[in-house]
Amino acid sequence: MQLITPSFHHPLHGVEQTRQLEHALAQTLPAHTLMQRAGLTVARLALAITPHAQRIWIACGPGNNGGDGLEAAWHLQQWGKHCVVTWLGDAGHAPADSAAAHQKLTEAGVLIQTKAPSGHFDLCIDALLGIGTSPREPQGPMADWIRLINAQGGPVLSVDLPSGLHADTGQTTRLSVQASHTLSLLTLKPGLFTAQGRDTAGAIWFDALGAETHTLGTVKPLARLNARPLVHTRQHASHKGSYGDVAVIGGAAGMTGAALLAASAALHAGAGRVFVGLLDDDALKVDAQQPELMFRSFRSLDLSSMTLVCGCGGGPVIQTVLHKVLTSQSPVVIDADALNEIAKDSTLQATLSARRGQKLATVLTPHPLEAARLLAISTHQIQGDRLAAAQAMAQRFGCTVVLKGSGTVIACPEQTPVINITGNARLASAGTGDVLAGMVGAQLAAGHTAFDAACRAVYQHGHLADTWSPELALTAKQLANGGPSCG
Numbered sequence: 001m002q003l004i005t006p007s008f009h010h011p012l013h014g015v016e017q018t019r020q021l022e023h024a025l026a027q028t029l030p031a032h033t034l035m036q037r038a039g040l041t042v043a044r045l046a047l048a049i050t051p052h053a054q055r056i057w058i059a060c061g062p063g064n065n066g067g068d069g070l071e072a073a074w075h076l077q078q079w080g081k082h083c084v085v086t087w088l089g090d091a092g093h094a095p096a097d098s099a100a101a102h103q104k105l106t107e108a109g110v111l112i113q114t115k116a117p118s119g120h121f122d123l124c125i126d127a128l129l130g131i132g133t134s135p136r137e138p139q140g141p142m143a144d145w146i147r148l149i150n151a152q153g154g155p156v157l158s159v160d161l162p163s164g165l166h167a168d169t170g171q172t173t174r175l176s177v178q179a180s181h182t183l184s185l186l187t188l189k190p191g192l193f194t195a196q197g198r199d200t201a202g203a204i205w206f207d208a209l210g211a212e213t214h215t216l217g218t219v220k221p222l223a224r225l226n227a228r229p230l231v232h233t234r235q236h237a238s239h240k241g242s243y244g245d246v247a248v249i250g251g252a253a254g255m256t257g258a259a260l261l262a263a264s265a266a267l268h269a270g271a272g273r274v275f276v277g278l279l280d281d282d283a284l285k286v287d288a289q290q291p292e293l294m295f296r297s298f299r300s301l302d303l304s305s306m307t308l309v310c311g312c313g314g315g316p317v318i319q320t321v322l323h324k325v326l327t328s329q330s331p332v333v334i335d336a337d338a339l340n341e342i343a344k345d346s347t348l349q350a351t352l353s354a355r356r357g358q359k360l361a362t363v364l365t366p367h368p369l370e371a372a373r374l375l376a377i378s379t380h381q382i383q384g385d386r387l388a389a390a391q392a393m394a395q396r397f398g399c400t401v402v403l404k405g406s407g408t409v410i411a412c413p414e415q416t417p418v419i420n421i422t423g424n425a426r427l428a429s430a431g432t433g434d435v436l437a438g439m440v441g442a443q444l445a446a447g448h449t450a451f452d453a454a455c456r457a458v459y460q461h462g463h464l465a466d467t468w469s470p471e472l473a474l475t476a477k478q479l480a481n482g483g484p485s486c487g
């Protein structure tokens, strides 16, 4: 069992893949072994997170998730805990593993109730719903028990998934369990890490139930977790030209700030030189706070020799430069207003897609509303399946896509998509997206592929937020500068 941190590219398997693996593994083991292992590991984690808990409520659902709860209760009872077990199942109709667990617990003399319990519990174990959850809203006792678990206010350990959370998408029913810990069994599920997943799951633990890594590798994962990128030490014999040039193109009248944030972020993320091509002719010629930035008119920029970050604060006028940007042979990051203009214009879409055939590095960085415009669907549909939406955009436009938000998804046509777990809601403030675009630009300028550049920048952007002092406000300006202590 391990606590999940962003340290390793863990594979993430959905419902279908998990069932395939379960089936394959179960063939090699005596009957009920997987559920017995699941129950034991749940009981161990319960003990580890609440070693002094005496009164424990184990709420068990009608399927095999409930069976895991019954197995866990058996162990906790053996270890001297006062277990209150409630079950929504029926011994005559329960799946075979759950029925066996029910029998074992009954034989051990444990009372299995069907009514909601009363009183306070030191720990609730939520074994109501796992990967078999359906999108229908829980009703009757299932709904009552979910409400009661959430009302306890103490630690809640969810078995496999918080009940009501969908394993593949991170969508929840309106009523779902709010866990403090979730122990994902056999596989890690993508829904734990994106959309509502982060908010409902709490700390995420994983136990492969004895499956070897190579067994998990036999079924293609839906996604992987982003992991800390390797940091290369700079060669002594290098110079600014070794780290590439970035040109930020944006900053229409009244929106200079967004372009400056992206430029500043590119600079602090290591680009050798950063140019700013503002679309407002009357705008700044120098930024006294950041004299390293070089201001040029868009017309005078040599687009063929630098990485282009296009769109930050661009306004509708960005449309006038997009054809030139998209037909340049340089790596390109497309953000904000540039995405909105491309969404409106099928000719620009074709120009964007043509870059794939020329093997040109291109990264799109939409937030969910921009993504909705690009795919001509609703934001609700985008958020309903963020993995699928990011992959659809990557396929459609033939490039790397960073679908921003909680559990940012990075997708590109040839790769298994990645879900990022650094970052938090402190990033939900104006300008942090511009900063990310600049950071991706710096990684492209350093020579990384589009997909790697996006993964590296997204990780680092979130990591800065995660390590930010709780006493200090997180502003986009300081984020661009590499953190609050950096100016």
Ligand SMILES: NC(=O)C1=CN([C@@H]2O[C@H](COP(=O)(O)OP(=O)(O)OC[C@H]3O[C@@H](n4cnc5c(N)ncnc54)[C@H](O)[C@@H]3O)[C@@H](O)[C@H]2O)[C@@H](O)CC1
Binding pocket: 018, 019, 021, 022, 034, 035, 038, 061, 062, 063, 064, 065, 066, 067, 068, 095, 128, 129, 130, 131, 132, 133, 134, 135, 136, 137, 138, 139, 142, 159, 160, 161, 173, 185, 186, 187
């Ligand atoms: N897949 C695996 O690898 C393993 C699975 N195990 C456990 O088994 C679970 C999967 O078991 P099942 O396939 O039986 O599915 P679940 O137990 O997750 O859920 C299915 C049951 O819940 C009911 N249900 C589904 N959605 C509902 C809703 N919205 N409101 C009310 N009732 C609803 C269904 O009618 C069915 O009775 C896993 O999540 C895991 O906890 C473990 O025992 C061992 C290994």
Ligand SMILES: Nc1ncnc2c1ncn2[C@@H]1O[C@H](COP(=O)(O)OP(=O)(O)O)[C@@H](O)[C@H]1O
Binding pocket: 336, 367, 404, 405, 406, 407, 408, 422, 423, 424, 425, 426, 427, 428, 429, 430, 431, 432, 433, 434, 435, 436, 461
């Ligand atoms: N709740 C959140 N959890 C994690 N990251 C978040 C959250 N909210 C926003 N972010 C991140 O902050 C950035 C915001 O980007 P964006 O919406 O484009 O903002 P802006 O347009 O103001 O720059 C993205 O990188 C996004 O992933």
Ligand SMILES: [K+]
Binding pocket: 065, 126, 127, 128, 129, 130, 158, 159, 160, 161, 162, 163
């Ligand atoms: K559960």
